[in-house]
Amino acid sequence: MIYKFGGASVKDADSVKNLAEILRNRLRKNLIIVVSAMGKTTNGLESILAKKLQSEDFSENSANLKTYHEAICRDLFPPDHSVFAKLDNLFHQLENDLQKKLTPENYDEFYDQIVSFGEVISSRIVAEYLCSQELIVLWQDARAVIHTDSDFRFAKIDWTKTRKSCQSEWKPLLENFPILTQGFIGSDPKGKTTTLGREGSDFTAAILATSLDAGAVTIWKDVPGVLNADPKLFQNTKKFDELGYAEAAEMTYFGASVIHPKTIKPLANAGIPLYVKSFLDPEAAGTKIHEQASAHQVPTIVLKKDQVLVSFKVTDFTFIEEKHIHRVYEQLQTLKLRVNMLQLSAISISIVIDTQLFKLERLMANLREEFEIRYNDGLELLTILHPIVADIPVLLQGFEVLLEQASRNTFQVVRRKS
Numbered sequence: 001m002i003y004k005f006g007g008a009s010v011k012d013a014d015s016v017k018n019l020a021e022i023l024r025n026r027l028r029k030n031l032i033i034v035v036s037a038m039g040k041t042t043n044g045l046e047s048i049l050a051k052k053l054q055s056e057d058f059s060e061n062s063a064n065l066k067t068y069h070e071a072i073c074r075d076l077f078p079p080d081h082s083v084f085a086k087l088d089n090l091f092h093q094l095e096n097d098l099q100k101k102l103t104p105e106n107y108d109e110f111y112d113q114i115v116s117f118g119e120v121i122s123s124r125i126v127a128e129y130l131c132s133q134e135l136i137v138l139w140q141d142a143r144a145v146i147h148t149d150s151d152f153r154f155a156k157i158d159w160t161k162t163r164k165s166c167q168s169e170w171k172p173l174l175e176n177f178p179i180l181t182q183g184f185i186g187s188d189p190k191g192k193t194t195t196l197g198r199e200g201s202d203f204t205a206a207i208l209a210t211s212l213d214a215g216a217v218t219i220w221k222d223v224p225g226v227l228n229a230d231p232k233l234f235q236n237t238k239k240f241d242e243l244g245y246a247e248a249a250e251m252t253y254f255g256a257s258v259i260h261p262k263t264i265k266p267l268a269n270a271g272i273p274l275y276v277k278s279f280l281d282p283e284a285a286g287t288k289i290h291e292q293a294s295a296h297q298v299p300t301i302v303l304k305k306d307q308v309l310v311s312f313k314v315t316d317f318t319f320i321e322e323k324h325i326h327r328v329y330e331q332l333q334t335l336k337l338r339v340n341m342l343q344l345s346a347i348s349i350s351i352v353i354d355t356q357l358f359k360l361e362r363l364m365a366n367l368r369e370e371f372e373i374r375y376n377d378g379l380e381l382l383t384i385l386h387p388i389v390a391d392i393p394v395l396l397q398g399f400e401v402l403l404e405q406a407s408r409n410t411f412q413v414v415r416r417k418s
């Protein structure tokens with residue numbers, strides 16, 4: 001069994017105490033607990049990197065991050081506890097690594113070395129706290145078993161090697177103790193730290209589940225389960241008691257943030273059920289994602305923010321042909337940009353992509369000679385699965401629509417607050 005606790009479930013001392021209560025009756029051998037960085041730590045580390053890249057002073061940001069973790073520890077531990085020395089040590093290492101040279105060229109590699117501290121620190125604190133509550137867990141470094149390539153920030157899993165390490169190194173440990181480890185991080189063939197993409201801890205849980213033939217994965221969230229819309233953005237949401245793997249995967253594809261998009265596939269292939277449960281109401285059933293779930297037609301709303309609409313217009317008075325599409329896709333692939341929506345007209349290709357540092361500039365630079373390129377940023381991509389047509393106008397009230405696409409089962413618009 002794998003449990004995954006995300007940033008929100010360890011965001012403060014009370015949350016860590018709550019996590020311990022959830023584990024109190026559930027802790028057993030063969031259990032792996034995967035934790036993310038605490039609260040918004042990853043964003044905090046990203047801001048430090050952004051400042052460093054601009055040669056701005058980031059000392060206040062790193063001091064805040066340290067204060068934040070120390071405050072949590074002061075609430076969880078007596079003042080003479082050894083966790084404080086460990087924390088000092090980790091922040092010392094972080095400060096030291098932050099002194100190294102950062103350029104746009106080594107940004108991705110540098111990013112992984114820095115951002116991974118969030119998970120390492122969090123897992124240390126949580127493991128120490130559990131042990132202090134007589135909930136004995138073994139702290140293990142995920143980088144010892146999660147093997148990836150060297151595609152920093154978007155590292156791909158070496159499944160064979162990962163399975164081998166999990167089986168030889170962790171399986172024997174799990175026969176005696178539960179393991180507590182980090183999500184999101186791995187290591188490349190040289191032993192350098194890599195990360196699996198933002199919010200990748202869910203994926204870690206799935207990787208460990210398949211590599212250890214686990215019976216189930218549970219993701220503990222601040223929502224009652226998988227809902228048909230984000231309750232922070234929409235009213236009258238409905239929880240799914242169960243969902244098929246394909247339906248869940250489709251929702252994540254369009255941007256449902258409740259589960260990381262890469263999580264479903266390995267679990268579906270291995271037939272391992274995924275539970276999404278509330279850490280605020282641990283006894284409640286949540287959502288079970290598995291093969292046999294009955295189909296539903298419940299309208300499901302997914303909103304993806306920070307989108308850019310880019311249009312490529314042919315400049316030579318020809319029409320859009322396959323070669324033009326090919327050229328654009330080739331560049332997107334090189335830059336590892338995924339198209340969230342595509343629309344073709346006679347003379348232009350329009351794509352919607354996530355906003356990512358440097359990427360749009362590079363894309364435009366690489367294709368400037370062949371196309372006239374325009375873009376609009378700060379957009380939202382709204383996807384409705386199984387839409388009820390009459391309900392759509394309400395969702396667009398107060399928004400300007402830049403692009404729209406409908407098929408029988410899916411309705412998508414790119415919108416901007418008007």
Ligand code: ASP
Nearest residue numbers: 036042184198199200201
């Ligand atoms: N801490 C990482 C992030 O915020 C990974 C995760 O939370 O899953 O992206």
Ligand code: MG
Nearest residue numbers: 006007036199
């Ligand atoms: Mg997170």
